[in-house]
Amino acid sequence: MPPSWGEYRKVVSRNGFELKRSAKHETWVQLDDEGRVLRHTTISHGNAPIRDRGFFHRLLKQCDKTEEHFYEVLKKGNRSN
């Protein structure tokens, strides 16, 4: 089953990204320890699946995370819910 935008949103949030702007898409930003922008990612509204694996891997690269980390974070989150 492909990951969804909702799951991607959950994982980036748990990795310290914050929603900074919501227009046609959502702009999320990760800050460093000094509150400076370190990375950003753009998330589509809603919870549609991210079907294209190549695109999904580019998204993970944008956040400097691996697919393994992505599913680990989701699993931990599901256990604690």
Add this chain to the structure above:
Amino acid sequence: MTPVAIAGGPAAPSSTGELISTYGQNMRYVSYPPHGSVYRIPVTPRLTAYVEPTDDGFVATCPQLESLGYGADAVGAFLQLLEATQEYLTYLSDQQPLLSPRVAHHKAYVRLLEVPVTSWFAAIGRPSPDAS
């Protein structure tokens, strides 16, 4: 605007210029023999887009800003890249957040919001095989 200084003048030959580029300060200079004049011309840096096919569609990336777009075809991917880039630059312009050294150069592209989006990308192509 990013300032550019060009040294020249009535006596300056056109073929002996030396380009000196200092990206960190977004300044570009062309220096000619010492007796030339110096002209400062503002230049806003442009972006590059790489578009490539993936499993079910196309991905468009912008290495300068690390933006991303996806679409069923190359045009759709590029248009989404444009939207993501526009929204990120608008965030930088509106909220003027502090930028870490890793992305400090992003600030130079905020000026693109003042020009038509159709001129933002100077080049669109496929990434080289060596690109990660």
